[in-house]
Amino acid sequence: NRSSDLNEIKSAINDDRITPYYQGIVDNKTKKIVKYESLMRLVKKNGTILSPLAFLEQSKKARSYQYLTQIMINNTFEKFANLDYEFSINLAFSDIHSKDTMRVLRDNLIRHGCGEQLILEIVESESTEYLEDVTLFIQEIKQYGCKIAIDDFGSGYSNFAYLADLEIDYIKIDGSLIQNIDTDENKKLAVKSILYFAKNKGIKTIAEFVETESVFNMLVALGVDYSQGYLFSKPQKTL
Secondary structure, X not given: OHHHHHHHXXXXXXXXXXXXXXXXXXXXXXXXEEEEEEEEEEEOOOOOEEOHHHOHHHHHHOXXXXXXXXXXXXXXXXXXXXXXXXXXXXXXXXXXXXXXHHHHHHHHHHHHOOHHHEEEEEXXXXXXXXXXXXXXXXXXXXXXXXXXXXXXXXXXXXXXXXXXXXXXXXXXXXXXXHOOOOOOHHHHHHHHHHHHHHHHHOOEEEEOOOOOHHHHHHHHHHOOOEEEOOOOOOOEOOO
16 A cells, blocks of 8 residues: 555665666677666565566655655766766656755766766656756756766657757667567667667667567667667676
C-alpha cells in the first residue's frame, strides 16, 4: 500500500540504500565499453533490488524525488571522477527545475572538475514540453564541458524540428524501435530517418535494448554509433 511504499523510500534515503547500478555502452566499431549509464536502484531492507518503475512515481507524490536524484548525482560522481570513462546521469524536468538539485550538480562539477566525462540524459517527451527551460539548462551546463543526450527518442511522436534547436550530442534511440529491427522493416525505416537527421547534425546515436547479435549486426550495418543492452552489459553494482 501507499504509506508503506513511502516509508520504504524514506528509510532507503535515510539508510543510504538508494544506489547506482551501472550499464555499459559499447562503441559499435570496437565492441568495447566506452561509457556507462548510472541507473537508480532501491535496495530493500531484505536485500531485494527495486528498479525505478517500482518506486519513482510514489517518490514524486511524496516530494522525495529530488533527494533520490541528488543521491544519484553524488554517488555517480564519486564513482567516475577518477576513472577514464564517460558516464551518464538521467535528469527529469523536475530535476532541472529544482534549485537544490541543480546546486548539487554544479557543486559536483566544480569539485571534481570532470564535466567533459558527463552526459546528462533528458527524456524526449519532457524536452519538447519545456523547450525554453531545457534550452537554457543546456546552455548553462555546457559551460562545464558536459554533453547532452535525448533519451527514449522515438518512443512517442518524434519531432525533429525541436531537436534542431537544441545543442545535443547524443540521441538514444528507444528500445521499442530497436528490439525487432532485424525483422521489422517499419522500425528499420524509422531508425534510418533518425540516423539521417543525426548524421547531418553531427549528433552521435546510441541504440537502447540491444539484446541479440542479429539486432547488433543490423545496427552496425545502418551506422548506429553505440549500443546499450544485455547483449553486452547488464546493469550491475560494479564496473
